[in-house]
Amino acid sequence: MLTIAEGQRVRTDSVAPPRGSLFRRRNAISYLLIAPALVLSIVIVVIPGILTLLLAFTNWSGIGLNIKLVGLxxxxxxxxxxxxxxxxxxxxxxxxxxxxxxxxxxxxxxxxxxxxxxxxxxxxxxxxxxxxxxxxxxxxxxxxxxxxxxxxxxxxxxxxxxxxxxxxxxxxxxxxxxxxxxxxxxxxxxxxxxxxxxxxxxxxxxxxxxxxxxxxxxxxxxxxxxxxxxxxxxxxxxxxxxxxxxxxxxxxxxxxxxxxxxxxxxxxxxxxxxxxxxxxxxxxxxxxxxxxxxxxxxxxxxxx
Amino acid sequence: MITRFMRGALGHIVLAFFAAVALIPLLLVLVNSFKTNDEILKSPFSLPGTFSSENFVTAWTYGQFGRGFINSILLSGTTIVVVLVCSSLAGYVLAGKKVRTWPIIMVYLTMAMTVPIQLFIFPLYSAVAWLNLTDNVFVVGVILAAINIPFATFLMRTFFLNVPADLEEAALMDGVDTFQLVTRVLLPIVRPGLITVGVIVGLNAWNEFLISSTFLQNPAHQTLTLGFLTMNGTFSTQLGTMMAGALILIVPILAVFIALQRYVVDGMASGAVKG
Structure with missing residues (x-):
C-alpha cells in the first residue's frame, strides 16, 4: 500500500512519453516482459478465486460436471x-x-x-x-x-x-x-x-x-x-x-x-x-x- | 551507575531467555536423536549414553528421505527459477514505469498478494486433477511460484529503483546491446535482490504444507517434509527415530539460513518497511 502511495507521488511529475512507432514497440516489449508474472497469477490464483465465489452457491462435489445452484x-x-x-x-x-x-x-x-x-x-x-x-x-x-x-x-x-x-x-x-x-x-x-x-x-x-x-x-x-x-x-x-x-x-x-x-x-x-x-x-x-x-x-x- | 548496570544485565537476561525459548526444543531434538527409545522414556533431558547412528539410518530409510530430498529440490528449484524470472522482468518494468498502466498493475499485485490459499485451492485442485497433473512436483512448484510472484515483484522493484535511470541510457549510447545491458549492467546491480528473493521464496516452497500435501499424495512424489509426516504414522512411538528424522530435516535448512542470513534478515526488514 505504501509503495503505491509513493508511486503516485512520483507519477505526477513524470513527463508524458512521446508517441511514435519506437515508443509503441518499446511499450509492447514492456508488456511482454510483465506478461509472465501477470498470466501466472491470474490463471492460478485469480480465476480459481472467482470460481470459488461462484461455487459457494452450488452443491458441487468437486468431481464431474453435476452442479446445481442452491442459492444461500x-x-x-x-x-x-x-x-x-x-x-x-x-x-x-x-x-x-x-x-x-x-x-x-x-x-x-x-x-x-x-x-x-x-x-x-x-x-x-x-x-x-x-x-x-x-x-x-x-x-x-x-x-x-x-x-x-x-x-x-x-x-x-x-x-x-x-x-x-x-x-x-x-x-x-x-x-x-x-x-x-x-x-x-x-x-x-x-x-x-x-x-x-x-x-x-x-x-x-x-x-x-x-x-x-x-x-x-x-x-x-x-x-x-x-x-x-x-x-x-x-x-x-x-x-x-x-x-x-x-x-x-x-x-x-x-x-x-x-x-x-x-x-x-x-x-x-x-x-x-x-x-x-x-x-x-x-x-x-x-x-x-x-x-x-x-x-x-x-x-x-x-x-x- | 549501579541501576544502569543492573538494567543492562536485565536486558541481557531477557534476550538470553528468549534465545533459550527458541533453542530448547531444537536442542531436545539434537540430544534425543542419539538415544534409544528406553533412554528417552526414562527422561527426555538426559544426555545420550552412546552415539549410535542407528536412529538416523532407520529414519532415512523409512522416511524415504533420499527421494524426498530430490523432490523437494526439484519443487523449490522450479519455484525459485519461475519467481526470479517473472518477478525480475516485472519489477524492472514497474520500477522504470515503462508502461502507462503501471499503477493499475501495482494495485492488482497488492490485491493478489492478499488472496488466501483457501479462496482458490478447491477449484484449482479440481482443475489440476482433471488435467491429470496431480502428483507432479513441477506443477506444485509453479503453483507456489504464482503465489509468491506478487510479493517478489514488489521486492525486485525496490531493487531496480536503486538503478540510476541515466545509467541504462548511457550504456545504450555506448553501443551496448540489450543482452550486454542485462548481463553486464543490470544483473550485477540487482544481484543482492535476486539472492534475497531466491532465499525467501525457496524457504517458502521448501516448507509449504497446505498445497504440497493436497497436490502430492502419492508417496513417490512426496517432498521431504511430507515423507517425514508419513513416517510419523508408523514411528510415532519410536521417539529416537523421529528425532533423528527431525534433525536430518533441520540441519540443512539451518545451514543454508545461517550462510545466507544477511539476505533473509534484510529482505524481511525491507519488505515490511516498504509495505
Whole structure:
C-alpha cells in the first residue's frame, strides 16, 4: 500500500512519453516482459478465486460436471452448524493471542537489541531459527518430544498431553505457531526501529527523556506504520490459520480446536462438499478483506 | 551507575531467555536423536549414553528421505527459477514505469498478494486433477511460484529503483546491446535482490504444507517434509527415530539460513518497511 502511495507521488511529475512507432514497440516489449508474472497469477490464483465465489452457491462435489445452484443453502447450513460457531470463536481467540503475545515479545526483544550492536546478528539468527523451519517439522518436534505424555517433556513433568484435552488443544496448537512466529516480528520491528532518525532520539535524550520515554514518544510513533501493517497481516493470517491446527490436533478432540481453515478442508477432502468448502473459504477471506480495507482507510487518514 | 548496570544485565537476561525459548526444543531434538527409545522414556533431558547412528539410518530409510530430498529440490528449484524470472522482468518494468498502466498493475499485485490459499485451492485442485497433473512436483512448484510472484515483484522493484535511470541510457549510447545491458549492467546491480528473493521464496516452497500435501499424495512424489509426516504414522512411538528424522530435516535448512542470513534478515526488514 505504501509503495503505491509513493508511486503516485512520483507519477505526477513524470513527463508524458512521446508517441511514435519506437515508443509503441518499446511499450509492447514492456508488456511482454510483465506478461509472465501477470498470466501466472491470474490463471492460478485469480480465476480459481472467482470460481470459488461462484461455487459457494452450488452443491458441487468437486468431481464431474453435476452442479446445481442452491442459492444461500450452503451459508444457511454452515451458520446453523455449531462446529462453525466453535471454529469462528477459535479464530477470534487465535487473533487475540497473536495480536498480543508475539507482538509484545517482538517489541521487547527488538528494543533491547537496538542498543546491542555486537550481539544483534547472533540473536536475530537464533530467534529466526524456528521461523525458517517447516510447520511439519516444528509440529512433529513438539508433538513427539514436548507434548508427548510418554517420553516427552510433558510426560517427564507428570502432566497430561495438552493436545488431547478439549480445553487446551487450541492453545497447544497456537503455542507452537507462536513459538515459530515471534522471531519474525523481532526482526521486522528492529528493522523499522533502525530507520528512526537518530537526531530525534538524541534530541529526546538531551531533553532528559529516559529509556521508556524515548521508546514511547520516539520509537513507537516512528514504527507505527510497521506495527499497523504487521497487525493487519496478523488479523488476515489468524482467520486463515491451518497448518499447526491440522498437524497437531486435526481440529479435535471433538472439534474443540477446529478453526475455519480445518473446517473448510474437511468439507472439501473428507466429505466432498466443495460448495460448502468454498462458502467457508469465502467467509474466511471476507474477514481478511475487512482487515485490508480497514488498513487502507487508516493509512489514508494517516497521510492527510 | 549501579541501576544502569543492573538494567543492562536485565536486558541481557531477557534476550538470553528468549534465545533459550527458541533453542530448547531444537536442542531436545539434537540430544534425543542419539538415544534409544528406553533412554528417552526414562527422561527426555538426559544426555545420550552412546552415539549410535542407528536412529538416523532407520529414519532415512523409512522416511524415504533420499527421494524426498530430490523432490523437494526439484519443487523449490522450479519455484525459485519461475519467481526470479517473472518477478525480475516485472519489477524492472514497474520500477522504470515503462508502461502507462503501471499503477493499475501495482494495485492488482497488492490485491493478489492478499488472496488466501483457501479462496482458490478447491477449484484449482479440481482443475489440476482433471488435467491429470496431480502428483507432479513441477506443477506444485509453479503453483507456489504464482503465489509468491506478487510479493517478489514488489521486492525486485525496490531493487531496480536503486538503478540510476541515466545509467541504462548511457550504456545504450555506448553501443551496448540489450543482452550486454542485462548481463553486464543490470544483473550485477540487482544481484543482492535476486539472492534475497531466491532465499525467501525457496524457504517458502521448501516448507509449504497446505498445497504440497493436497497436490502430492502419492508417496513417490512426496517432498521431504511430507515423507517425514508419513513416517510419523508408523514411528510415532519410536521417539529416537523421529528425532533423528527431525534433525536430518533441520540441519540443512539451518545451514543454508545461517550462510545466507544477511539476505533473509534484510529482505524481511525491507519488505515490511516498504509495505
Amino acid at each position: 443453502q450452503n451459508f444457511q447450513d454452515i451458520l446453523a452448524d455449531p462446529v462453525f460457531a466453535t471454529s469462528l470463536m477459535n479464530n477470534l481467540k487465535w487473533l487475540v493471542l497473536f495480536l498480543t503475545i508475539p507482538a509484545i515479545i517482538g517489541l521487547i526483544t527488538a528494543t533491547l537489541l537496538l542498543k546491542r550492536k555486537r550481539m544483534r546478528t547472533l540473536y536475530q539468527v537464533i530467534y529466526l531459527m524456528p521461523y525458517v523451519l517447516a510447520p511439519v517439522v516444528n509440529a512433529l518436534i513438539w508433538m513427539s518430544i514436548i507434548y508427548n505424555p510418554n517420553g516427552g517433556v510433558v510426560g517427564a513433568l507428570g502432566l497430561p498431553a495438552p493436545t488431547a484435552s478439549t480445553s487446551g488443544s487450541l492453545y497447544a496448537a497456537a503455542g507452537v505457531d507462536m513459538w515459530h512466529f515471534w522471531g519474525f516480528l523481532t526482526v521486522v520491528y528492529l528493522g523499522a526501529m533502525r530507520q528512526t532518525p537518530i537526531d530525534q532520539v538524541e534530541a529526546a535524550i538531551v531533553d532528559g527523556a529516559n529509556g521508556w520515554k524515548v521508546f514511547r514518544h520516539v520509537y513507537l510513533p516512528s514504527i507505527r506504520p510497521t506495527l499497523l501493517l504487521m497487525g493487519v497481516m496478523t488479523v488476515i493470517f489468524s482467520f486463515l490459520a491451518f497448518d499447526y491446527v491440522f498437524l497437531l490436533t486435526q481440529g479435535g478432540p471433538a472439534h474443540s480446536s477446529e478453526v475455519m481453515g480445518t473446517y473448510a478442508y474437511a468439507f472439501a477432502f473428507s466429505s466432498f462438499e466443495f460448495g460448502k468448502a468454498a462458502a467457508v473459504g469465502l467467509i474466511m477471506s471476507f474477514f481478511g478483506l475487512l482487515a485490508s480495507c480497514l488498513y487502507t482507510w487508516i493509512s489514508r487518514r494517516d497521510l492527510k
